Structures are given as structure tokens and as C-alpha cells.
Amino acid sequence: MNLNAIQVILVVLVSFLAGMEGILDEFHFHQPVVACTLIGLVTGQLVPCMILGGSLQMIALGWANIGAAVAPDAALAAVASAIILVLGGQGRAGVDSAIAIAIPLAVAGLLLTIIARTLATGIVHIMDKAAEEGSFRKLDFWQWVAICMQGVRIAIPAALILAVGAGPVKAMLNAMPDWLTDGLSIGGGMVVAVGYAMVINMMASREMWPFFALGFVLAAVSEITLIGLGAIGVSLALIYLTLSKTGGSSNGGGSNTGDPVGDIIDKY
Amino acid sequence: MADQVKLSKNDRIHVWWRSTFLQGSWNYERMQNGGWAYSLIPALKKLYTTKEDRAAALKRHLEFFNTHPYLASPVIGVTLALEEERANGAPIDDVAIQGVKVGMMGPLAGVGDPVFWYTVKPIVGALAASLAMTGNILGPILYFVVWNLIRMGFMWYTQEFGYKAGSKITEDLSGGILQDITKGASILGMFILAALIERWVNVDFSPVKVSTIKQSEGAYIDWANLPSGGEGIKKALTEQQAGLSLDKYKTTTLQDNLNQLIPGLAALLLTFLCMWLLKKKVSPIVIILGLFVFGVVMHVLGVM
Numbered sequence: 386m387n388l389n390a391i392q393v394i395l396v397v398l399v400s401f402l403a404g405m406e407g408i409l410d411e412f413h414f415h416q417p418v419v420a421c422t423l424i425g426l427v428t429g430q431l432v433p434c435m436i437l438g439g440s441l442q443m444i445a446l447g448w449a450n451i452g453a454a455v456a457p458d459a460a461l462a463a464v465a466s467a468i469i470l471v472l473g474g475q476g477r478a479g480v481d482s483a484i485a486i487a488i489p490l491a492v493a494g495l496l497l498t499i500i501a502r503t504l505a506t507g508i509v510h511i512m513d514k515a516a517e518e519g520s521f522r523k524l525d526f527w528q529w530v531a532i533c534m535q536g537v538r539i540a541i542p543a544a545l546i547l548a549v550g551a552g553p554v555k556a557m558l559n560a561m562p563d564w565l566t567d568g569l570s571i572g573g574g575m576v577v578a579v580g581y582a583m584v585i586n587m588m589a590s591r592e593m594w595p596f597f598a599l600g601f602v603l604a605a606v607s608e609i610t611l612i613g614l615g616a617i618g619v620s621l622a623l624i625y626l627t628l629s630k631t632g633g634s635s636n637g638g639g640s641n642t643g644d645p646v647g648d649i650i651d652k653y
Numbered sequence: 654m655a656d657q658v659k660l661s662k663n664d665r666i667h668v669w670w671r672s673t674f675l676q677g678s679w680n681y682e683r684m685q686n687g688g689w690a691y692s693l694i695p696a697l698k699k700l701y702t703t704k705e706d707r708a709a710a711l712k713r714h715l716e717f718f719n720t721h722p723y724l725a726s727p728v729i730g731v732t733l734a735l736e737e738e739r740a741n742g743a744p745i746d747d748v749a750i751q752g753v754k755v756g757m758m759g760p761l762a763g764v765g766d767p768v769f770w771y772t773v774k775p776i777v778g779a780l781a782a783s784l785a786m787t788g789n790i791l792g793p794i795l796y797f798v799v800w801n802l803i804r805m806g807f808m809w810y811t812q813e814f815g816y817k818a819g820s821k822i823t824e825d826l827s828g829g830i831l832q833d834i835t836k837g838a839s840i841l842g843m844f845i846l847a848a849l850i851e852r853w854v855n856v857d858f859s860p861v862k863v864s865t866i867k868q869s870e871g872a873y874i875d876w877a878n879l880p881s882g883g884e885g886i887k888k889a890l891t892e893q894q895a896g897l898s899l900d901k902y903k904t905t906t907l908q909d910n911l912n913q914l915i916p917g918l919a920a921l922l923l924t925f926l927c928m929w930l931l932k933k934k935v936s937p938i939v940i941i942l943g944l945f946v947f948g949v950v951m952h953v954l955g956v957m
Contacts, residue, residue: 410722411673413800418781422793432788439785446778449770492938505680509687519708521694528691531678564953571957572948574855576941581846582927584771593843600847605916611780618844622837
């Protein structure tokens with residue numbers, strides 16, 4: 386599918402926004418479910434892009450920038466795979482192979498992020514000079530240069546894919562045999578686990594595993610929606626916090642208080 | 654003192670808006686320092702008028718700073734209070750201000766990561782994604798609106814809280830509230846993650862057939878003896894609803910066996926394997942690519 390000039394500009398603009406958010410982590414334009422949908426919206430292929438966005442969001446749930454660590458780049462993965470999906474013109478059928486393309490893109494984006502963050506070091510040194518002059522205006526200016534640099538980080542790769550055009554992208558996707566695309570989609574069903582594993586590794590402690598078991602078992606009851614599960618989870622957390630506090634205060638004075646629930650909780 | 658300089662609500666709103674761009678100049682040397690100074694500018698502009706004061710203020714706020722981007726808000730609030738007092742002549746030196754910033758950023762980052770990245774984002778994200786995957790536009794809209802409402806509300810409220818509490822906030826936060834929030838978020842997070850693994854990790858061994866049994870008469874729909882036309886379709890559908898099998902031969906796949914044991918067991922084991930690999934310092938990207946390769950190989954071999 387070929388895009389007209391206005392659509393091309395809008396796609397690059399969405400990419401720029403996603404790139405900015407990739408570092409800011411505030412409005413979350415870079416999250417696949419938002420970024421892919423926006424690309425779909427401006428190119429008139431809303432539904433396939435949205436399905437792609439939802440699938441990628443599932444994979445990217447556990448990706449987060451923590452401290453100085455950089456997560457795989459959701460922004461480039463989302464934007465570039467959505468553009469490829471649109472250019473490929475396969476609609477929903479192209480979603481699975483677009484997901485598979487997104488993963489190497491997330492790695493490429495990671496490298497670009499590291500480069501941009503290194504370049505930003507130079508920018509703060511210019512800010513130091515602005516500070517010596519007491520110039521607020523210059524500091525503002527360089528802050529925005531840094532933010533725009535992050536936007537360009539995604540906008541340029543997006544523009545490159547658009548420049549290569551529908552033909553080569555489509556040819557590449559058509560060249561993929563069925564066993565490969567089917568296999569990749571099976572792989573796509575499994576990679577979600579990696580994000581969850583990352584998060585669990587950060588949160589898990591002996592105290593928390595019973596809640597994990599409860600969640601796993603209750604999820605098998607397909608009548609309970611995610612919102613329902615959320616309500617159960619919140620209630621469990623509140624109950625646990627309240628009980629562990631009453632247990633703690635009554636145990637504070639003496640040894641055994643005859644409060645069986647508190648004792649059980651204290652044992653954890 | 655008649656000429657006390659005070660930060661108005663309007664100034665604080667400006668600071669709050671600018672703190673959205675806190676991470677804009679994130680760098681490997683001093684991390685969020687550029688964005689931090691950028692955020693405080695509306696306040697510094699009002700509090701300090703001479704060039705020397707302004708230069709000194711900017712320099713002290715370009716020192717190293719890094720925390721969770723949303724949890725920076727209470728620190729900003731406290732810093733605003735301290736800067737205001739300093740501008741009005743209180744003896745607060747650079748070391749004190751830097752000390753408060755550094756003292757707060759560590760524990761606060763420890764709260765922000767489990768609460769926002771590991772609890773709110775996976776839950777809102779999974780809900781939105783499951784809607785989006787069925788082609789429902791409410792998914793992305795819900796994600797964007799809910800996320801930003803929570804974020805903006807949180808940042809404004811905690812910044813105001815920090816500003817009003819001043820330097821006392823450090824003591825308040827070191828108490829039980831922070832631990833409770835972290836623990837509560839972890840409980841909710843673990844619970845929801847387990848549910849997501851059960852529902853959304855797909856490990857399917859359907860192609861592997863364990864057994865094929867010829868079923869007894871009457872346990873399957875007898876296609877040959879159905880009445881013709883609409884009548885037959887109706888009968889077939891009724892029989893199926895009554896639990897009759899479609900085929901004469903009942904095939905049990907490996908997946909059926911697993912589901913009878915524990916639904917989602919393979920997904921759970923896969924997650925544990927990933928956790929173990931991550932602990933062994935295998936890069937997540939390597940694992941992801943490995944799973945894709947594994948999926949293709951298993952499919953070609955006819956196992957998945």
C-alpha cells in the first residue's frame with residue numbers, strides 16, 4: 386500500500402512523538418498499544434495496527450527503564466513494525482510476521498537509545514555553561530534540543546522505512562514461507578513469558594509466592610474478567626496489610642497473643 | 654519581613670508541567686540533572702533576580718539526580734519549599750539541598766518501580782491490550798486516558814504534598830506508609846502476573862496426539878443416519894449441545910492431557926525457565942530470539 390504525502394508526514398510525526406516518549410516515559414505515546422494505533426489511525430488501517438499494538442503490548446508489559454538500565458525499545462519496535470504492516474498491505478494476516486519483525490527492531494532501538502543518551506552527556510555540558518551565565522533561556526533551549534534528539538531517534542528510521550517503500554517490504558514479507566510465519570507466531574505466544582519473568586524476578590519474595598499461586602489458579606476460571614481479578618488482588622493486598630498490622634501491634638507487648646491469624650502471618 | 658517572596662499556585666503548576674520533561678536530557682553522567690534544573694526554572698526565576706544568584710541556583714540543580722520519573726514530584730515539592738525559605742534568607746546551604754535530594758531519590762525510586770512499572774502498567778496494559786487484540790478501539794483509549802490521569806494526578810498531588818510538608822517529608826516517608834505501599838503493590842503485582850501468565854502465555858502442544866480411540870455407539874453423532882435438510886442440521890446441533898462428539902474416533906492430544914492436570918502448566922514452567930535464565934544473566938533479548946527459533950523448530954518438527 387502506498388501512502389500520500391500527508392499520511393507520510395503524520396506517520397513521521399507520530400514516530401517523533403513516540404521517540405520523545407521513549408525517554409520521557411510520561412504520556413506513553415511509545416507504548417505499542419498507543420503508538421501502533423496512532424500509526425493505524427493516520428494511515429487508515431486502524432484495526433490491523435491496533436491488533437498488532439495489543440499483541441506487542443502483551444510482550445512489552447514487563448519492559449521498563451529502571452535506574453540506568455535501558456529496556457528493549459518499545460518505541461522503535463511499535464512504530465517500525467506498524468509501518469511495515471501498513472506498507473505490506475496484508476491487513477490482519479500480516480500481524481504475526483510484523484510481531485516477529487518487531488523484536489530485532491527493539492534491539493536496534495536499544496542501541497540507538499544508548500547512543501542518544503551518550504550524546505545527551507555533551508548537551509548537559511553545554512547546560513553547565515548556560516548555568517554559569519545564569520541564562521534560563523539557554524537551558525530551556527538545550528533541554529528541548531535533547532528531547533528533540535530523542536524524537537529524531539525514531540523519526541529517522543521510520544522515514545527510512547517509508548522511503549524504501551511498499552514494494553521491497555511487501556516482497557520481503559511474501560518471501561517468508563508458511564512454516565516460518567506459523568512458527569514465529571507460535572514463538573510470539575511464548576515470548577510474553579520473558580517480560581513477566583523479568584518482573585517476577587524483581588518482586589518475588591517468600592512472602593509473595595502464595596499470592597502468585599492464588600492468581601494462577603483463579604485465572605483458570607475464565608468467567609472472571611481481568612477487572613474482576615484486579616479487584617480480588619486489591620482486596621487481598623488490603624486484607625493482608627491490615628492483618629499483618631494488627632498482628633504486629635498485638636504481638637508487640639507480649640509473646641503469644643492467642644491471635645491465630647496474626648501468628649500465621651508472622652510466620653511468613 | 655515585608656518583601657517575602659512566595660511561590661504562587663501558578664508557579665507550582667508551571668513546575669509540575671515542566672517536570673513532565675524530567676528525563677528529556679537523560680545522560681550517563683548525571684542522569685536526570687538537566688531535566689531537574691529545567692523543571693525548577695519557573696520557581697528559580699521568581700525567587701532569584703540577580704544574575705549571580707540565578708547562576709548559583711542553576712549550578713546547584715545541575716548536580717546528579719536520578720529517581721523514578723513520577724516519584725521525582727515529591728522531591729521537587731520539598732526542594733521548592735527549601736528554595737523558597739533560602740531565598741527569604743533562611744540559612745539553607747547547597748549541601749542541605751543536595752542532601753535532601755539524594756536522601757529522597759533512592760527510597761522513592763524503590764517505591765515507584767514496583768508500583769508503576771510492575772503493577773499499574775502491566776494491569777492497565779494487559780486490559781487495554783486484550784481489548785485492542787479483539788479490534789476494540791476502547792483498548793488504546795482506555796490505556797492512554799487511565800495512565801495519564803493516574804500519572805498527572807499523582808505527580809501534582811505528591812508535589813503539593815512535598816511543598817507543604819517541606820523538609821519534614823523525609824521523616825514522614827521513612828515511616829510505614831512507603832513500606833505498605835510497596836508491599837501492597839507487590840502483592841497485587843504478583844497476583845495479576847500469575848493470572849496473566851495463565852491467560853496470555855501460549856504454549857500449545859495440540860499437534861501431538863497421545864491416543865485415538867474408537868468411541869462406543871451413541872457417544873458420537875451418527876452422520877450417516879441424520880434426517881436430510883434443515884431437520885438434520887438441527888438434530889446434529891442439538892446432539893452436539895448434549896455433549897456428543899463430532900467424530901467416531903476420539904483423539905486426545907498432549908495438550909488435552911496437560912489441561913486436565915493443570916491448565917497453563919506449560920506456560921508456568923516456561924516462565925520459571927525464563928526467570929532462571931535471567932538470574933543466570935542471560936540477556937532477555939537472547940531469550941526472546943531463542944524462543945522464536947524454538948517455536949519455528951518445534952512447528953517444523955510437528956510438536957507445536
